[in-house]
């Protein structure tokens with residue numbers, strides 16, 4: 055069986071480096087908020103081209119804490135609206151609703167499967183405070199029109215960059231395009247930990263300060279709690295592993311692009327709709343977290359592939375509004 059994703063194979067490639075880093079952390083006796091996290095946060099900030107990266111316990115928490123921090127800053131309040139793509143993974147929408155903000159679901163563009171930027175303005179009301187831009191399946195969702203809308207309506211642009219780490223828009227990395235971004239290091243993501251993990255990326259010093267307090271019980275100084283925070287830290291051990299794998303990410307994404315190009319040229323079937331590169335003149339605008347096709351015979355094709363030893367998955371079988 056050709057597995058959809060063989061995590062063991064993915065991580066065995068770096069086994070020696072990972073084991074060395076494990077030993078370092080074990081021997082250090084320091085397991086949370088230490089030098090491994092700091093080093094990874096700095097290296098990731100440099101990679102993305104942002105001033106601040108704050109590690110969190112998961113990608114969902116990264117998005118939750120961005121919105122909570124904006125509420126603490128007075129940029130939005132309960133009941134305000136955040137526009138999100140209707141076909142995203144449920145985490146993007148939970149981050150909004152869990153903060154008692156209102157998710158406003160917008161239809162995607164059927165070619166890119168990303169937000170239809172030309173039709174975003176029709177969803178904006180007096181209560182709209184933010185747009186959650188999801189780079190779904192690994193493809194950059196961006197246009198200078200987003201900056202124009204943000205300016206015109208005073209909106210925060212939050213990138214859900216869980217699926218697209220390493221993707222670019224005219225040389226700038228996703229995660230550095232909006233006001234703040236949430237990243238996920240779930241094991242199956244392009245940069246995967248050996249457990250859960252996430253991060254917030256931003257150039258905004260106030261947002262960075264508040265998020266770094268929120269992830270640690272709302273506290274900047276031990277036992278002094280300024281906000282109603284939570285416990286959502288990125289462990290030293292995961293930060294150490296991620297720091298190893300970050301150095302290989304460009305190579306891994308290049309390999310994904312090579313595989314995608316093979317599929318795109320090799321699959322010729324009138325009943326299979328292949329993914330579209332939205333900006334083919336920018337080859338790095340897609341990091342192929344997933345290679346998603348559409349077909350009227352979906353379930354039959356999946357069974358046929360299964361019988362032929364090829365595992366596939368549906369992304370996603372039930373849309374969040376259901």
Ligand SMILES: *Cc1c(COP(=O)(O)O)cnc(C)c1O
Pocket residue numbers: 112113114115142143145146188214216217237238239240250251252
């Ligand atoms: C994976 C994912 C998340 C959440 O990340 P976790 O680390 O699993 O919490 C958020 N948004 C999207 C689009 C994702 O794919």
